[in-house]
Amino acid sequence: MESRISGHTKLYCLIGSPVGHSGSPAMYNYSFERTGIDAAYLAFNIPLEETEKAVQALKTLGVGGFNVTMPDKTAVASYLDALSPAAKLIGACNTVTVGEDGKLTGHNTDGMGFVRNLHEHGIEVKGKRLVVLGAGGAATAICVQAALDGAAEIAIFNRGQGDFFPNGQRTVEKLRQAVPACRASITPLEDKDALARAVADCDILVNATRVGMKPLDGETLIDPALFRPELVVADTVYNPRETRMIQEAKAAGCRAAIGGIGMLLWQGVAAFKLFTGKDMPAQEVLEKFFS
Numbered sequence: 001m002e003s004r005i006s007g008h009t010k011l012y013c014l015i016g017s018p019v020g021h022s023g024s025p026a027m028y029n030y031s032f033e034r035t036g037i038d039a040a041y042l043a044f045n046i047p048l049e050e051t052e053k054a055v056q057a058l059k060t061l062g063v064g065g066f067n068v069t070m071p072d073k074t075a076v077a078s079y080l081d082a083l084s085p086a087a088k089l090i091g092a093c094n095t096v097t098v099g100e101d102g103k104l105t106g107h108n109t110d111g112m113g114f115v116r117n118l119h120e121h122g123i124e125v126k127g128k129r130l131v132v133l134g135a136g137g138a139a140t141a142i143c144v145q146a147a148l149d150g151a152a153e154i155a156i157f158n159r160g161q162g163d164f165f166p167n168g169q170r171t172v173e174k175l176r177q178a179v180p181a182c183r184a185s186i187t188p189l190e191d192k193d194a195l196a197r198a199v200a201d202c203d204i205l206v207n208a209t210r211v212g213m214k215p216l217d218g219e220t221l222i223d224p225a226l227f228r229p230e231l232v233v234a235d236t237v238y239n240p241r242e243t244r245m246i247q248e249a250k251a252a253g254c255r256a257a258i259g260g261i262g263m264l265l266w267q268g269v270a271a272f273k274l275f276t277g278k279d280m281p282a283q284e285v286l287e288k289f290f291s
């Protein structure tokens with residue numbers, strides 16, 4: 001490290017709170033070294049109320065770019081100079097690039113990572129009908145990116161009570177305005193008959209809820225009787241690597257049963273490309289940090 005850091009080394013970083021558990025510094029520093037980029041990556045604990053000051057400070061310091069995690073992902077969007085089309089629709093950023101002129105542009109690579117992960121498994125979203133379980137941050141990013149990438153239909157299912165259902169309704173409205181070619185709808189998750197019909201009619205079923213993730217591991221929202229050989233089943237959950245839903249989809253012989261770890265990898269790859277214009281050594285990073 002001491003031979004890598006010089007007076008010219010560019011700083012990249014992660015802001016959010018907490019960040020101590022993040023795997024991003026290891027992943028980016030390894031990738032900078034492997035690709036010969038003179039840069040270093042740190043994580044800064046920035047609570048929500050400090051987001052604006054942190055953005056100004058990073059601008060003053062002339063960082064190369066930064067990632068944003070919870071709880072700052074939504075707030076950060078209002079302190080940037082521009083947003084990518086996806087970030088604008090999602091209303092949240094996880095990657096901020098800095099132009100030659102110092103202009104800050106917000107991007108959201110979560111949806112890009114999900115779509116790329118499907119692609120790496122031989123599945124394209126263009127023309128496909130998706131059922132998305134959940135209406136939080138990950139679900140919104142996936143719905144927006146899939147719609148922008150040409151999905152024919154997105155049917156969101158979320159619990160009827162609580163803040164997330166109205167958030168899903170806003171996503172549906174935004175998609176109807178911005179991507180009218182994609183049919184978008186939202187239905188309460190409690191309507192089991194509607195869910196069964198939607199799963200029977202769709203190409204790709206996505207779990208973007210916390211169900212399946214610790215402490216809800218061992219739980220699933222989908223009756224395995226709904227699985228069939230043509231169906232693609234994808235989870236956003238990566239801890240555990242294989243959720244019960246993914247295990248049951250595999251056992252039922254679904255066309256593909258894809259866990260969430262690839263989404264995490266590919267969102268990082270997309271951010272690295274935005275930061276540096278170079279490809280992260282994805283396979284090496286997968287083996288070294290994600291297996």
Ligand code: NAD
Pocket residue numbers: 110113133134135136137138139158159164208209210211213216236237238260261263264265267
């Ligand atoms: P969030 O808090 O924004 O949204 C949580 C969602 O889960 C909401 O739709 C909520 O209604 C739903 N939910 C929570 N408990 C539920 C229950 N018991 N039954 C039904 N629905 C329930 O969280 P998020 O950031 O959108 O994360 C959602 C999932 O996506 C998490 O499992 C997270 O691990 C995963 N995720 C994965 C990646 C990746 O790169 N693979 C990235 C971001 C999030």
